[in-house]
Amino acid sequence: MKRNIEIKGPIISNDEVWIYEWFEMDATSPNMVSKALTEANGEDVIVSINSPGGYVWEGSEIYTALKNYSGHVEAQIVGLAASAASVIALGADTVRISPTAQMMIHNASSVGYGDHRDMIKNAERLRVIDKTIVNAYVIKSGKSEEELLDMMAKETWLGPQQALENGLVDEIMFMDNTLKFTASVTGPGLIPQQVIDGIRNNLINKKNFSEKKSKGLSSITKSFLNSYSNKL
Known part of the structure; x- marks a missing residue:
């Protein structure tokens, strides 16, 4: 298998x-x-x-x-x-x-x-x-x-x-004949490093990180992401 x-x-x-x-x-x-x-x-x-x-x-x-x-x-x-x-x-x-x-x-x-x-x-x-x-x-x-x-x-x-x-x-796959396709451009889909660093830095100092993780993003992180979204 x-x-x-x-x-x-x-x-x-x-x-x-x-x-x-x-x-x-x-x-x-x-x-x-x-x-x-x-x-x-x-x-x-x-x-x-x-x-x-x-x-x-x-x-x-x-x-x-x-x-x-x-x-x-x-x-x-x-x-x-x-x-x-x-x-x-x-x-x-x-x-x-x-x-x-x-x-x-x-x-x-x-x-x-x-x-x-x-x-x-x-x-x-x-x-x-x-x-x-x-x-x-x-x-x-x-x-x-x-x-x-x-x-x-x-x-x-x-x-x-x-x-x-x-x-x-x-x-x-699925065929013997040949086809040609046009290409389209897409971004890599990576979260910007600034966002990753910001989230990590905001959360690593929280004593109750595990509780906040289960409840969702902290207000600080939400604010960080909202401010950064205008730059994406």
């Missing part, structure tokens, strides 16, 4: 999971996937993916966990596998895509601060990250690093047939 693992919502760090759960938002962390793989205990698994991506290193950790898993891993892209989620999909032994789904690959991005030297360092870090991300695409597709880096730089959206033609998936 095959086990099912869901990769839904943004790819986040382990210590941010509780915030997404609190807001009842989909999200996926490395620990969630590792736990599911441990429970599968070598049985074949199907990884269902609908994610706009998220943090690079957490995506790499999940990709590596899938690669290291002893059983057969089948990835099913059922909605979107973008950015870090596209890397995760390629950690599977077999990658299948729904005829209504999409993939997207692009360069890594970040928010930087500091003087001109810091900006140069940040740019170099991003170039290194791109050169590591591309390895997953090279291994799967057999295409050259140069060609794939160019696709990433252009932020390439791929319909099912395009993903198949580029060697990033093995099969289009």
Whole structure:
């Protein structure tokens, strides 16, 4: 019997999971996937993916966990596998895509601060990250690093047939004929780091945190979110 693992919502760090759960938002962390793989205990698994991506290193950790898993891993892209989620999909032994789904690959991005030297360092870090991300695409597709880096730089959206033609998936689900789809742009769906930090800082100093958590957001946190919503 095959086990099912869901990769839904943004790819986040382990210590941010509780915030997404609190807001009842989909999200996926490395620990969630590792736990599911441990429970599968070598049985074949199907990884269902609908994610706009998220943090690079957490995506790499999940990709590596899938690669290291002893059983057969089948990835099913059922909605979107973008950015870090596209890397995760390629950690599977077999990658299948729904005829209504999409993939997207692009360069890594970040928010930087500091003087001109810091900006140069940040740019170099991003170039290194791109050169590591591309390895997953090279291994799967057999295409050259140069060609794939160019696709990433252009932020390439791929319909099912395009993903198949580029060697990033093995099969289009439910059909033998080919179709081409247009792409649409969506945000990563991550809660802004300022909101996460604000919530954590407001709540960590509350002695009765557990009681307030069960009753909902504190008035302080509500006020913080209301004031921040105008910036989103």
